[in-house]
Amino acid sequence: MTITSIIRRITCFISTMMVAISMHAGNVHEQHNSIEASADTTYHPITSYSQLEQSDTTNYASLIFNTAVANAEKILDALTIDHDKWSLAIYPAASYSGQSGFAIGLMPMLTLDSKLTESTTIITPSVLVSTKGMWEAQCDADIYLKHRQTITAKAEFFYQPDKYYGLASTYNGSKKAEYNIYRFQITASYQKEFTHGFKLGPAVDFSNHHFRKIKTLSTSIADSVSIVGDILASEGWDNAIGLCASYDSRDNLLYPHSGWYIMIKALTYQKFIGSDRTFNTITLDARKYAPLGEKSVLAFQLYASGISNNKAPYHKMATFGGTRLGRAIPHNLKYADRYAALFQGEVRFPLFWRIGGTSWIGAGSASHNINKEIIDNTQGMAGIGLRFKVFPEKGLNMRLDGGLSTKGEKAIYFNIREAF
Numbered sequence: 529m530t531i532t533s534i535i536r537r538i539t540c541f542i543s544t545m546m547v548a549i550s551m552h553a554g555n556v557h558e559q560h561n562s563i564e565a566s567a568d569t570t571y572h573p574i575t576s577y578s579q580l581e582q583s584d585t586t587n588y589a590s591l592i593f594n595t596a597v598a599n600a601e602k603i604l605d606a607l608t609i610d611h612d613k614w615s616l617a618i619y620p621a622a623s624y625s626g627q628s629g630f631a632i633g634l635m636p637m638l639t640l641d642s643k644l645t646e647s648t649t650i651i652t653p654s655v656l657v658s659t660k661g662m663w664e665a666q667c668d669a670d671i672y673l674k675h676r677q678t679i680t681a682k683a684e685f686f687y688q689p690d691k692y693y694g695l696a697s698t699y700n701g702s703k704k705a706e707y708n709i710y711r712f713q714i715t716a717s718y719q720k721e722f723t724h725g726f727k728l729g730p731a732v733d734f735s736n737h738h739f740r741k742i743k744t745l746s747t748s749i750a751d752s753v754s755i756v757g758d759i760l761a762s763e764g765w766d767n768a769i770g771l772c773a774s775y776d777s778r779d780n781l782l783y784p785h786s787g788w789y790i791m792i793k794a795l796t797y798q799k800f801i802g803s804d805r806t807f808n809t810i811t812l813d814a815r816k817y818a819p820l821g822e823k824s825v826l827a828f829q830l831y832a833s834g835i836s837n838n839k840a841p842y843h844k845m846a847t848f849g850g851t852r853l854g855r856a857i858p859h860n861l862k863y864a865d866r867y868a869a870l871f872q873g874e875v876r877f878p879l880f881w882r883i884g885g886t887s888w889i890g891a892g893s894a895s896h897n898i899n900k901e902i903i904d905n906t907q908g909m910a911g912i913g914l915r916f917k918v919f920p921e922k923g924l925n926m927r928l929d930g931g932l933s934t935k936g937e938k939a940i941y942f943n944i945r946e947a948f
Contacts, residue, residue, distance in 0.1 A: 612641075613640065613641050614638065614639060614640045614641065615637075615638070615639045615919065616636060616637070616638050616639075617636065617637045617918065617919070618634070618636045619634075619635055619636070619637070619918075620632065620633070620634060620635075621633045621634055621635035621654055621655075621656060622942055623656065623658075623941075623942045623943060624940055624941065624942045625850075625851060625858065625939070625940075625941050625942075626858030626859065626939055626940070627660075627688075627690070627691075627850075627858060627859045627860065628658045628660055628662045628688060629658045629659040629660035629662070630658060630659045631656040631657060631658035631659070631662060631664075632656065632657065632658075633654060633655045633656035633657060633664075634654065634655050635652060635653070635654035635655075635944075636652070636653060637650065637651075637652050637918070637919075637924070638650070638651045638652070639651075639919065639922060639924075647672040647781055648672070648781075648782075648922055649669075649670060649671050649672050650668075650669070650670050650782075650924070651667070651668070651669045651670075651671075652667070652668045652669075652944070653665075653666070653667040653668075654666055654667070658688075660688070660689060661687075661688065661689045662686075662687065662688040662689070663686075663687050663688075664684065664685070664686045664687070664688075665684070665685050665686075666682065666683060666684040666685070666686070667682070667683050667684075668681075668682050669681045669682070670781070675720075676720065676721035676727075677718070677719070677720050677721070678718070678719045678720075678721075678727065678729075679716065679717070679718050680716065680717050680719075681714070681715065681716040681717075682713070682714070682715050682716070683713070683714045684711065684712070684713045684714075685711070685712050686709075686710070686711040686712075686713075687708070687709070687710050687711075688708070688709055689706065689707075689708050689709075690706070690707060690708070690709050691703040691705070691706055691859065692704050692705040692706070692707060692755065692758075692759055692842070693859070693861065693862050693863075693864070694755070694758070695842075695845070695864065695865045695896060696863045696864060696865040696894035696895060696896070696905060697865055697895060697896035697897075697901065697905075699862075699863070702745070703745060704744065704745060704746065704755050705742060705743060705744045705745060705755050705756070705759060706741075706742075706743045706745070707739045707740065707741060707742040707743065707759060708739065708740045708741045709737060709738070709739055709740075710737070710738040710739075710740070711735065711736070711737050711738075711843075712735065712736045713733075713734065713735035713736075714732075714733075714734045714735070715731075715732065715733045715734075715735075716731070716732050717729060717730065717731035717732075717772045717793075718730055718731075719772060719774060725775050725776055725777045726773075726774075726775050727773065727774045727775075727776065728771070728772070728773045728774075729771070729772060730769065730770070730771060730772070731768075731769070731770045731771060731772040731793055731795060732767075732768065732769055732770075733766070733767065733768040733770075733795055733797075734765070734766075734767045734768075734802075735765070735766050735767075736764065736765050736766075737762060737763055737764070737766075737841065737843060738763055739759050739760065739762070739763060742756055742759055742760075744756060758842065759842070761841065762841030762842045762843060763804075763841075764804035764805075765802050765803055765804050766797055766803055766804065766805060766841060766844055767797060767798075767801045767802045767803040768795040768796055768797040768798075768801070768803065768809075769795070769796065769798075769801060770793065770794045770795035770796055771793070771794055772791065772792070772793040772794075773791070773792050773793075774789070774790060774791040774792070775788060775789070775790045776788070776789050776790075777789075778817060780923050782922060782923040782924050782925075782945065782946075783825075783876075783923030783924075783925060783946065784817040784825070784827070785817060785819050785825050786817050786818060786819055787816075787817055788814075788815065788816055788817075789813070789814070789815040790812075790813070790814045790815070791811075791812070791813045791814075792810070792811070792812055792813075793809075793810070793811045794808070794809070794810045794811075795808065795809045795810075796808045797809075797840075797844075805839045805840065805841065806839060807835060807836050807837050807839045807840040807844075808835070808836035808837075809833065809834070809835055809836070809840070809844065809846075810833065810834055811831075811832070811833040812830070812831065812832045812833070813829070813830075813831050813948075814829070814830045814831075815827065815828065815829045815830075815948055816828045820875060820877075823877065823878050824875060824876060824877040824878070825875070825876040825877075826873070826874075826875055826876075827873065827874050827875075827876065827946075827948065828871075828872070828873045829870070829871070829872050829873075829948040830869075830870075830871050831848070831853055831868075831869065831870040831871075831948075832867075832868070832869040832870075833846040833847075833867070833868050833869075834846055834866060834867045834868075835866045835867075838866070840866075842861065842864065843861065845861070845864035845865055845866065845868075845894075846864065846865060846866060846867050846868035846894060847860060847861055847863060847864040847865075847868050847894060848863060848868045848869070848870040848892035848893070848894060849861075849862055849863055849892070851929075851941045851943050851947070852943075852947045852948060853870050853892070853947075854870055854872070854890060854892045854909055854931075854933075855888075855909070855911055855913075855929045855930075855931040855939060855941055855947060856890075856909035856910070856911055856931030856932050856933040856937050856938060856939055857892075857909075857933065857937050857939055858937065858938070858939040862937075863892070863893075863894040863905070864894055865894045865895055865896050866895070866896050866897070867894065867895055867896070867897070867898055867902065868892070868893065868894040868895075869892065869893055869902065870890060870891070870892040870893075871890055871891055871892075872888055872889065872890030872891075872892075872909070872947075872948070873888065873889060873890065874886050874887060874888030874889075874947075875887055875888075876915070876946075882916055882917040882920060883914065883915065883916060883917075884914070884915035884916075884917070884925070885912070885913065885914055885915065886912065886913040886914075886915065886927075886929075887910075887911070887912045887913075888910065888911055888912075888913070888931075889908070889909065889910045890908070890909045890910070891906055891907065891908045891909065892906070892907065892909065893905045893906040893907070907933045907934045907935040907937070908933065908934040909931055909932070909933045909934070909937075910931060910932060911929055911930050911931025911932065912929075912930060913927055913928055913929035913930065914927070914928045915927050915928075918944075924944075924945065925944075925945065925946060926942070926943070926944055927941075927942070927943055927944070927945070927946065927947070928940075928941070928942055929941045929943075929947065
């Protein structure tokens with residue numbers, strides 16, 4: 529879910545630019561070399577104020593920019609500890625969504641490299657608090673072991689004042705209730721590669737939800753009683769075991785330029801492992817990456833999920849929207865039902881320094897049945913975004929995305945890693 533601080537990065541960049549400007553305004557005389565009036569954009573310090581005045585506007589702007597970049601790099605390097613086999617970056621964290629508001633906190637990022645594995649292990653604990661009262665402590669881990677074994681895990685303890693919209697098939701354009709939610713969740717999967725790119729292994733999901741201060745927005749007593757009953761029916765434990773199979777030919781797991789990723793996960797929630805409800809889920813996630821020119825990337829994703837019956841709690845329903853699955857939807861459960869599908873494609877491209885951009889389009893739908901309803905509920909989406917390279921050599925990015933939908937939805941998100 530979260531998130532390193534793009535806000536901090538922009539602040540560092542702006543502050544160093546101001547320092548460079550103040551050096552000029554205060555006529556600070558330091559030891560410099562001359563700036564060549566050429567197309568070379570490499571920073572060459574200057575020897576005197578008069579020499580700076582004689583420089584053209586292009587060279588002066590280049591001086592300011594390169595000074596700012598150099599100082600920003602020094603600040604980033606000071607927050608990062610690099611060793612041959614591991615790197616640790618300790619950053620302030622920030623995120624934004626319509627659901628949580630603006631959040632700040634702390635997120636260290638530990639990356640581990642080993643000659644015995646082909647990929648980089650990434651562990652990212654974080655603590656966040658938001659302007660809408662949310663607080664969250666979580667840890668994400670993608671661990672790569674020898675003999676082509678992978679462990680993906682996430683632990684989370686979370687509180688948030690939230691909204692209840694009901695099922696997509698009954699959605700009337702507005703929220704039905706407000707409540708405070710407490711969530712504890714651990715998800716994990718282990719996969720072993722049996723042949724080139726094909727992996728298989730067990731998966732688990734253990735989660736507990738509690739709801740407090742439920743406030744319905746209906747004027748009907750009968751509707752209010754029904755809404756409160758639906759929310760309280762989602763309380764308690766939802767525990768599952770299952771299988772996860774995947775094929776992965778991506779050239780980089782954090783920022784792929786080429787290759788495929790196809791994952792199918794099936795989970796069964798059963799009382800013998802402590803679940804308060806019994807139901808099954810299945811999820812398909814298929815992605816394709818292709819180079820576009822020398823430095824740009826074209827990426828596509830097809831995502832679909834389904835629930836076996838109506839006993840599943842609201843927060844386990846199939847859905848699209850949120851920070852990854854349809855970035856034009858401001859709440860990840862605003863469109864939730866038994867079935868959901870999403871297709872999105874985007875172009876990723878460099879801009880300058882560590883900054884990159886993206887533009888994307890997509891379509892998504894959630895419905896109670898697989899029939900004409902899923903077509904009627906479909907909405908198109910489009911958006912743009914900015915990227916900041918946290919670890920340029922590894923491809924780890926922070927992202928800022930904004931999107932709009934054909935049904936009037938709009939959203940802005942800060943987050944870590946690509947959406948897909």
